[in-house]
Amino acid sequence: MLNIKNLHATVGGRHILQGLNLQVGEGEVHAIMGPNGSGKSTLAHVLAGRDGYEVTGEVTYEGRDLLAMLPEERATGGVFLAFQYPVEIPGVGNLYFLRTALNAIRKQRGLDEFDAMDFLEFAKAQMKLVEMDPSFMNRSVNEGFSGGEKKRNEIFQMAVLEPKLAILDETDSGLDIDALRIVASGVNALRRKDRAMLVITHYQRLLDYIEPDHVHVLANGRIVQSGDKNLGRQLEAQGYTGLNVPVTAG
Amino acid sequence: MGAMDTRGQTFVQRLSCVPESNGGLTAFRRAALEWVSEHGFPTTRDEAWKYTQVSPILDIPFTPAQQGMDLGLSPGWIDQHAGRLGGVRLVFINGFFAKGLSSFEDIPQGAKITNLASVEGSFSQSLKDQPNAFTALNTALARDGAFIQIPKNVVLETPIHLVFVSGTESEPTMSHPRSLVVAEAGSTATVVETHLGAATGTGRYLSNAVMDVALGEGAVVTHIYVQNEAETAFHLSHLGIRPGAGSRVTTHSVALGGRIARQEVKVMFNAPGAQAVLNGLYMPMNKQHIDNPTAIEHIAPQCESRTLYKGVIGGQGVGIFDGRVVVHPGAIGTDSSQANKNLLLSDTAQANTRPRLEILADDVKCAHGATVGQLDDQAIFYLRSRGVPVQVARDILTLAFADEMLNLIPMTALRSHVRERAMLRMRAEAQEVIG
Ligand SMILES: Nc1ncnc2c1ncn2[C@@H]1O[C@H](COP(=O)(O)OP(=O)(O)OP(=O)(O)O)[C@@H](O)[C@H]1O
Ligand SMILES: [Mg+2]
Numbered sequence: 001m002l003n004i005k006n007l008h009a010t011v012g013g014r015h016i017l018q019g020l021n022l023q024v025g026e027g028e029v030h031a032i033m034g035p036n037g038s039g040k041s042t043l044a045h046v047l048a049g050r051d052g053y054e055v056t057g058e059v060t061y062e063g064r065d066l067l068a069m070l071p072e073e074r075a076t077g078g079v080f081l082a083f084q085y086p087v088e089i090p091g092v093g094n095l096y097f098l099r100t101a102l103n104a105i106r107k108q109r110g111l112d113e114f115d116a117m118d119f120l121e122f123a124k125a126q127m128k129l130v131e132m133d134p135s136f137m138n139r140s141v142n143e144g145f146s147g148g149e150k151k152r153n154e155i156f157q158m159a160v161l162e163p164k165l166a167i168l169d170e171t172d173s174g175l176d177i178d179a180l181r182i183v184a185s186g187v188n189a190l191r192r193k194d195r196a197m198l199v200i201t202h203y204q205r206l207l208d209y210i211e212p213d214h215v216h217v218l219a220n221g222r223i224v225q226s227g228d229k230n231l232g233r234q235l236e237a238q239g240y241t242g243l244n245v246p247v248t249a250g
Numbered sequence: 251m252g253a254m255d256t257r258g259q260t261f262v263q264r265l266s267c268v269p270e271s272n273g274g275l276t277a278f279r280r281a282a283l284e285w286v287s288e289h290g291f292p293t294t295r296d297e298a299w300k301y302t303q304v305s306p307i308l309d310i311p312f313t314p315a316q317q318g319m320d321l322g323l324s325p326g327w328i329d330q331h332a333g334r335l336g337g338v339r340l341v342f343i344n345g346f347f348a349k350g351l352s353s354f355e356d357i358p359q360g361a362k363i364t365n366l367a368s369v370e371g372s373f374s375q376s377l378k379d380q381p382n383a384f385t386a387l388n389t390a391l392a393r394d395g396a397f398i399q400i401p402k403n404v405v406l407e408t409p410i411h412l413v414f415v416s417g418t419e420s421e422p423t424m425s426h427p428r429s430l431v432v433a434e435a436g437s438t439a440t441v442v443e444t445h446l447g448a449a450t451g452t453g454r455y456l457s458n459a460v461m462d463v464a465l466g467e468g469a470v471v472t473h474i475y476v477q478n479e480a481e482t483a484f485h486l487s488h489l490g491i492r493p494g495a496g497s498r499v500t501t502h503s504v505a506l507g508g509r510i511a512r513q514e515v516k517v518m519f520n521a522p523g524a525q526a527v528l529n530g531l532y533m534p535m536n537k538q539h540i541d542n543p544t545a546i547e548h549i550a551p552q553c554e555s556r557t558l559y560k561g562v563i564g565g566q567g568v569g570i571f572d573g574r575v576v577v578h579p580g581a582i583g584t585d586s587s588q589a590n591k592n593l594l595l596s597d598t599a600q601a602n603t604r605p606r607l608e609i610l611a612d613d614v615k616c617a618h619g620a621t622v623g624q625l626d627d628q629a630i631f632y633l634r635s636r637g638v639p640v641q642v643a644r645d646i647l648t649l650a651f652a653d654e655m656l657n658l659i660p661m662t663a664l665r666s667h668v669r670e671r672a673m674l675r676m677r678a679e680a681q682e683v684i685g
């Protein structure tokens with residue numbers, strides 16, 4: 001469903017992605033690991049359509065040219081990015097924001113829009129999945145949320161928006177031990193045959209909960225090694241220096 | 251201001267003669283007109299008019315608006331365009347009282363709410379002062395306006411709504427609504443002032459409005475001003491406030507319309523322990539120019555003033571906040587803050603901000619600040635990444651910025667009405683960007 005060929009991305013004079021190749025089949029879960037600054041978030045941003053990058057290469061998503069689509073078209077087409085650093089939006093209510101988003105997606109799928117009451121019921125049910133307190137719905141988007149609360153909010157949004165391709169960028173970072181378990185089981189509950197996931201993480205711990213079908217190492221803007229779930233454990237034991245590939249920081 | 255040049259003289263002559271007044275006011279009116287010829291019109295060399303040129307106004311051959319125009323108005327139209335707030339509503343068309351469109355429901359006991367033409371004498375005090383040439387012209391040429399007197403200790407539960415509708419079907423016309431609010435000691439009242447262009451005939455007109463508000467000891471007044479004139483129109487207004495000892499006044503100014511608009515708020519703290527809160531939102535779009543001068547004179551001790559104005563500026567719009575706070579000698583214990591925040595929606599939008607502070611007394615607490623920014627790209631991307639179309643994302647963020655001010659407006663019906671008007675202005679801007 002996702003096919004990335006020879007992807008390059010440059011920003012601020014830095015050539016960050018340098019010929020990245022990756023294929024994700026329907027319903028597959030792929031983990032991406034890699035040193036700080038290797039380009040993992042850049043990949044996530046480029047896939048979600050953030051501007052400011054000079055991008056070359058080819059990305060097809062469900063047979064469509066993903067790079068030619070606007071960010072909102074990608075989202076309504078089923079792509080979802082759980083941000084490494086979710087953005088605070090003062091003055092915009094969480095509930096209103098998410099209902100607007102869901103209705104944009106539902107419209108695209110030919111479904112009826114949710115009114116405020118119906119949406120509230122639906123949203124409350126999804127919040128249970130990540131054990132989020134309904135009071136968060138009345139607050140501004142991410143404003144004043146703790147690091148962990150922001151991450152839960154991302155997964156909650158994913159539950160509401162029901163994407164076909166979810167990219168989770170370090171959703172486990174900043175979570176306490178219990179929260180990690182809750183968020184991971186939330187993600188597991190959202191795992192479906194027709195929902196692929198790209199899970200960016202630094203820790204095997206998350207992968208113990210979410211067993212990936214494939215694990216890749218991203219270094220210097222490229223996938224330098226791929227394997228099954230055992231690759232994660234191997235990395236945990238040996239670090240990136242244990243790999244037989246040149247890895248330079250930053 | 252200097253002696254009047256010929257352009258100014260022609261401008262004044264076209265506006266014809268001073269109306270005959272009862273109660274010996276003709277003398278005030280004549281004096282005001284003389285003041286204009288002596289001092290002339292302001293230029294951008296006058297500090298208070300630094301950002302607004304009056305020459306485009308003086309170049310237009312305005313003649314006095316005539317009484318009896320109907321401009322396609324009906325009570326339903328007023329409800330829709332000015333909001334239906336319940337309670338007393340006085341409607342003025344081109345500065346003339348329109349009884350048929352007004353409603354006098356629920357006038358509280360003892361309160362006097364009427365139009366100026368019937369009680370001119372009450373205005374004598376307020377007619378004496380001449381802050382500038384346009385207010386002086388208003389004094390000389392005003393035909394009508396509202397007069398509101400709230401007796402001692404009376405609390406008004408419903409707002410008093412003044413609606414000033416202007417329009418012209420052919421020639422450019424000018425009108426000068428003049429209003430006075432007297433809130434006696436211990437009274438409480440809310441006054442809503444709406445200025446808007448008519449259903450038909452939204453050509454070039456100039457509405458030159460003056461309102462004076464006098465608060466007795468301990469009175470509490472909330473003043474809400476909504477300026478939604480036609481985009482072809484010119485609008486000048488002056489709100490002069492005199493708070494009595496221990497009184498509290500809150501003003502909400504929302505300026506949306508007009509080709510060139512300037513709405514000044516002036517507070518004279520002559521009595522101790524009073525408080526004034528000045529809130530403002532202005533949204534010039536397209537080629538609009540909207541100037542918001544505030545002048546707060548701390549003369550008496552222990553008074554508090556809080557000013558917060560926000561500008562949302564799109565297209566080639568120009569938005570101005572020109573705030574001046576003067577703490578006079580002896581105004582000890584003054585507590586004043588002034589803030590102005592601007593959001594530019596386009597590369598051609600322009601914000602001028604000048605919070606000024608002159609402190610001539612000791613033992614005072616004063617703060618001021620100003621910001622000019624743009625929509626947060628990261629927030630726009632975050633919304634888009636969730637499926638929200640880019641223009642909707644921009645609108646949501648713009649409204650969130652404006653909401654800080656809109657949410658302060660009391661009364662749900664009015665707040666949602668004003669919010670809707672603000673959204674319509676934003677949409678007009680969005681169309682401009684897309685088309
Ligand atoms: N706008 C930019 N201008 C210049 N350099 C940038 C810009 N954005 C990212 N970079 C650089 O590109 C590199 C890759 O960044 P990226 O965020 O993709 O790394 P990452 O793999 O997600 O790292 P981490 O594990 O720390 O999250 C970093 O060195 C970063 O500093
Ligand atoms: Mg990252």
